[in-house]
Amino acid sequence: METGEAYEARLKVYEGQRAAVARPGKDPVNTPMIRHWCEAMGDTNPAYSGPDAIAPPTMLQAWTMSGLSGQTRGTHAYDELLGLLDEAGYTSVVATDCEQEYLRPLRPGDEIIYDSVIESVSEKKTTKLGTGYFVTTRMDIRVGPDLAGTHRFRILKYAPLRPTDRPGGSPTRRDRAQKPSRPRPVVNRDNAGFWEGVQRRRLLIQRCTTCGTLRHPWLPGCHACGGLDWDTVEASxxxxxxxxxxxxxxxxxxxxxxxxxxxxxxxxxxxxxxxxxxxxxxxxxxxxxxxxxxxxxxxxxxxxxxxxxxxxxxxxxxxxxx
Structure with missing residues (x-):
């Protein structure tokens, strides 16, 4: 693996460069996708149906996705950055987290255009998966001149740990035959309580203390009344x-x-x-x-x-x- 200050300086050059430029969404915001999303999530908020419907804000990224049959590459700079990491031995990738900010409701018929920029490349980090770099991109989603929202997406480009890197020394026959470990769930401040419960063999469901509505996945606020206070109940x-x-x-x-x-x-x-x-x-x-x-x-x-x-x-x- 290539490391050192000189290598990290080469990676830092890509900060601020474009990852996508004026790219249109594959489909306009539309009622069937909103309905499918709400059915899958169990979200019955009346704001997402009827003649004045808006799209659930959490669908923000959905309108930018090109699908399995139409994957689009990034800009030359973004592909070059990932290639530089690949060549240095950081060949594996895992999504770690995302952040979204909602500025304007999206409505059926809206046609979105988005730009994306390489916001940051971290210093070298050592994780339980291996050693690598966190690459963060920020996507700005617009409808015409209006900024509808931003979406930050972070991946880890890493070199997986080898058996010899783990405690215990040289690989055994079992190590060589053992399949790779399962991906780890992304734990953040909103869902940490759920995963702490899982570690204790308890399946905890959030409950709004204002209206009593249960919700999953865990969210900072109630989708039924907007209340921010909650407790938990244990699933049967x-x-x-x-x-x-x-x-x-x-x-x-x-x-x-x-x-x-x-x-x-x-x-x-x-x-x-x-x-x-x-x-x-x-x-x-x-x-x-x-x-x-x-x-x-x-x-x-x-x-x-x-x-x-x-x-x-x-x-x-x-x-x-x-």
Missing amino acids: GEGTVYSYVVMHHPPFPAFDPPYAVGLVELAEGVRMIGNVLGVPYDKVRIGLPVRLEFREYDEELVLPVWCAQEVPEMQETREVGT
Whole structure:
């Protein structure tokens, strides 16, 4: 890996350079995407429907995304920066966090244009994933001359830890055969309480103390009344599959496709995404009853997953097959 003050000075040259210039959104702001978003998030705010509807502010980035079939490259400067990191051995990438600021509501029919700038490249950092650099871009989203919002997106370009870098010395046969560790969840000030609960094997749901509305994912304010005060309730662990996808592609080293990822509706009414286990991926169905379990994936990572409960059709199939 290339390091040192001279190398970091080369990276710093890219700060302030453009990552995208006057790029149009692939689609205008539109009602179907707003409806799909609200259904997936369980958001029933009346402001997002009807003749005077606005788009949920948190959809800001959605209007800038080009989709799997139409990925657009960055500017020469942005591609050059990532190439410089790749050549130096920082070949892996993980998104770490984002920040958004909302300045103008987006409404169906609005056509957005966005610019993006490389805002900062950090000094070299050592993380649990490996050593690398945090690259932050700021996107300015406009409708005509009006600035609608800003979106800061931060990635870590890093060189993964090798077995010899870990405590214990040289790699063993088990180290060589071991699959890469699962990606870590991004923990921030808004969701830290949720992940602290997971570490204690408790699934905590935020509850607005003003109107009593439960919400997930964790947010700083209530989407029903706007209240900022909240406490938590512990989920019972019972739920049903509200929707699901089976992941075949793209492959990720830490996962074994195909596998099912479900949007689970908890008994308390909120919805949560997680792996659906305990049943073949092609047997997952909408309405399948599931129960919460906590799985340890390594010494530091505990995640909530959803295990299918016994259903008569599956039991009968197994008996016939036997």
